[in-house]
Amino acid sequence: MPVGTLASVKGVPQDLLEDLGVQILLGNTYHLYLRPGLETVRGMGGLHGFMSWDRAILTDSGGFQVFSLNELRKVNEEGVTFRSHLDGSSHLFSPESAMEAQIGLGADIIMAFDECTEFPAERARVRGSMELTLRWAKRSKNHFEEHKHRVPWEKPSSAQHSAVSSQLASSAEAAGSSDDESSRIADGGVRATQGLELRSPGRPGAAVPTRTGTLPAAGATQSLFGIVQGGMDLELRRESAERTVEIGFPGYAIGGLSVGEPRDVTREIVESTLQYLPADQPRYLMGVGTPEEIAAYAALGVDMMDCVLPTRAARHGLLFTSVGKISIKQARYANDAGALDPACGCRVCTRYSRAYLRHLYASNEVLAQVLNTVHNLSFYLDTMRRVRHSIRLGEGTGFLSGVSSQPKP
């Protein structure tokens, strides 16, 4: 899932995202809550209407941004008090208010409010944090069940959106019934968005573009996913997973990773935790990773991932290619007439030279960000297409030796 923090994948218009084959975007509740604010988004029919995006959207709970952007946050049983990074104003996120916010934003998949445990942390601290997240998970579910009918999909200015969750669940289940073990892996994500390939052709003078896709069943609502915490402790992760599954959600995320721990620890936690999460429901690894990592985690059984890496790296001129990572700012590319990635069919690689991309970056041209982001997203989406293809063919992910983000020798 590409990250569209403020209802925009930085620099890339929505129709280009559609052309790239983006099936689902991630929005950040914390940022959208501060700007433009919930009432604005709700009034436009939720994020789908506000940003004119018919395909699937997932919002995080806000917990991770509060954790990473606010030094002065205060956590208690009720929730987290924090100050806006924009104007210093004071706010409270609780399980209930995070659900309110996410119902108002109207994404297809929303996340339980959790505490992201810092790294490193003492075992007692990790256990306490995990227990808090479990209590918040119950409160999140309770509040969601009571208020989920308030999702603004019924607004006349916005079409109703498919209930992605039920598709995710049923497709994962269908895949799970296959004889071939590998066909289950990461396939939920593929099928989840079938039927979501809607377009917004729009019409001149339309208030908000008219959507023409299939409508969800009447009364369709969002899907609330639970989040597993437990720090870097395999036993606490197991307990967190089992007790979160006991509460019961249509999908589960592994949170609290990519917070500074070594990568082999991340992998160990993921591999261990996955076995305690139902294989017939979507399993979502938050905040990961490099191209090699997303392929490797898909091979382990992860169905969904999000990461700012492709878009953030693009803004710093770091480009992922079939021959390794390229820093386009380097002078060696100043007169390089070759395509950025000769093996890539994206609109950047088929049209522009490395010399031109280097010039745009070196000259601080905004087009550098646009083109670099389009290419990196294309590379990531191609990687996931190859993962899915291998799974369908029952080939595992042996092709992955060809995926590399190491610099060229």
Added chain:
Amino acid sequence: MPVGTLASVKGVPQDLLEDLGVQILLGNTYHLYLRPGLETVRGMGGLHGFMSWDRAILTDSGGFQVFSLNELRKVNEEGVTFRSHLDGSSHLFSPESAMEAQIGLGADIIMAFDECTEFPAERARVRGSMELTLRWAKRSKNHFEEHKHRVPWEKPSSAQHSAVSSQLASSAEAAGSSDDESSRIADGGVRATQGLELRSPGRPGAAVPTRTGTLPAAGATQSLFGIVQGGMDLELRRESAERTVEIGFPGYAIGGLSVGEPRDVTREIVESTLQYLPADQPRYLMGVGTPEEIAAYAALGVDMMDCVLPTRAARHGLLFTSVGKISIKQARYANDAGALDPACGCRVCTRYSRAYLRHLYASNEVLAQVLNTVHNLSFYLDTMRRVRHSIRLGEGTGFLSGVSSQPKP
């Protein structure tokens, strides 16, 4: 002509410019000479190859940027010595070096090296400056005639480009033979790009995209246009025009305007000067203007114009619409679900709401610049399409009462 200063219309990929119907772009010799430098662009087959743009390009001579960006410039008979605004390094632009630069950049239309006279200026100063520009015009033409075969269009990595100038001249001439006076106006620009509607579909792994359009006749070269100066003095403008025509160019520009003078003075100078320039050759008014102005100048007989206004205003959130100019940053648009311009069919107005555009701008999202620029260019290009259509129908430009960049009442 949209302005693509550094071989990029800021924020807009080339394929979107093609979709908008952009037929010709302007590049700035001064900026490209400093970054990425002539040898890089020449080595990629000129600007067409470097920026992967098959349609027409015009480069200015560098004189105006030296005038406007360099407080410490020194002018003498040889040329202008100036310091780079980037690193303070010292450079000389002369008629000969400006021709070398523009031949290396390989645009279809290039401009004689001139001195842009400051405003206000004493009559003696204006006359001296005008005489200098005339001497430089002769030197520009001489150097161009001797070296024009060096245009890098023959490079194997770049397709050859149509000789726009001959088309401009012949179409203007054909239009001139029409009984209907108004059919001559601004039509050169329309027909000039017939046969230039090439696309760069590219192919994966191509070094530089392969062009598939019609090739120009063997030995085709660039077209060098002369520039009329003479300050705000009608007599000097007449003399400058007549003596520039005497030197002989395939097209003529009116320079030295939009330098701080009142708008009615600009208009008076343009109207007066046009009558001394051949109506059967392209007449180009440099650095103009608002939507009303470009329509009004086309009605006077101007065939070509360039201006940073649509792109620069877009970056400041100022948007041209059929109901007047809109400052999208204003809070009044925060919850406005309407299209930016209900009468506009561009990909921005048919998809996004004012509320979304306002949010992007207020949040400093790069997508704001992309979408705002696409819309403003669309509005300008639509304005010129209406101008051409009116001319073809012999209707004059009476529709222009509908073109307005005034704020809504």
